[in-house]
Amino acid sequence: MARRRRRGASMADVAQLAGVSSQTVSRVSNGHPGVVAGTRERVLAAMKQLGYRPNSAARALKRGEFRTLGVILFTLSTTGNVRTLEAIAASAAQQGYAITLQPVAVPTQTGVRGAFTRLGELAVDGIIVIMEVHLLDAATISLPPHVQVVVVDSDAGDHYSVVDTDQVGGAHLAVRHLLDLGHATVRHLAGPEDSFAAQRRERAWRDALEAAGRTAPPPVRGDWTAESGYRAGLGLAEDPACTAVFAANDQMALGLLRALHERGRRVPHDVSVVGFDDIPEAASFVPPLTTVHQDFAEVGRRCVEGVLRQIAEQAPEPGTVLVPTRLTLRASTAPPAGG
Structure with missing residues (x-):
């Protein structure tokens, strides 16, 4: 006989063990400040004892935000893409956001549309795109509703917010x-x-x-x-x-x-x-x-900063932000021989 899968602890189970209402458990789960310290400790202890995991998806739907940013890119084989992605992930984490990576195996309009569609289904608040601009034709790409976009390293400033190195x-x-x-x-x-x-x-x-x-x-x-x-x-x-x-x-x-x-x-x-x-x-x-x-760290920070600002304002910001470059002098250059 097949073993029945054990049901996870519910909010009601936590409330019963802690001796509080389900509403109080919800307030603790959501980090609401208006809960007495002793009650909060009791609820947290009950959660730990029962192995209760709050339903983050349900909370996200209720709040209308998912605290997740999608990143679309073609390849991780180039140094620039890897370091930019690392910087985006670090900056997003500092702001309390996770990232969902969506690679595009084949650089085509169909591939790009599919990536946007998949990220829309995965419920992200904004998208950062690291790819060639000719595949971001606004006439053929249908963006998920209410999802803001920042593009890295392109000249798409007429349609999207762009962050680029100078x-x-x-x-x-x-x-x-x-x-x-x-x-x-x-x-x-x-x-x-x-x-x-x-x-x-x-x-x-x-x-x-x-x-x-x-x-x-x-x-x-x-x-x-x-x-x-x-x-x-x-x-x-x-x-x-x-x-x-x-x-x-x-x-x-x-x-x-x-x-x-x-x-x-x-x-x-x-x-x-x-x-x-x-x-x-x-x-x-x-x-x-x-x-x-x-x-690259500044590029990543500006990308996250830009998309979060768009999320907060619910408005795109077409235009380009250039991150300055500088020349690092080492030993591979010198005046020409005999010069």
């Missing part, structure tokens, strides 16, 4: 640093063509060179990985005119350093290298990497 300012800092050292021009190891961050960094690199009266040489392209940086670096290493490279992220810069080393091009004596991100390992590269620092 990609353009950071790339300008990198290029200006290399030019100020005396390099005639700066080669660019760019990120994927479909990445908005890569597009902005590449455009800023080109603009900075043109502003200095230099013609931008053809960029070489990677896919954010160290392996792609290595492959691109083998070609750059064969060009004796290449004395300075701005890599669109630190991982590709790492592969580039390996390629230069294998081809006998010394860094920074023969070739100076600047990355972008300032990952924790950048200071341990050989040589330690000069790179553009992104404040």
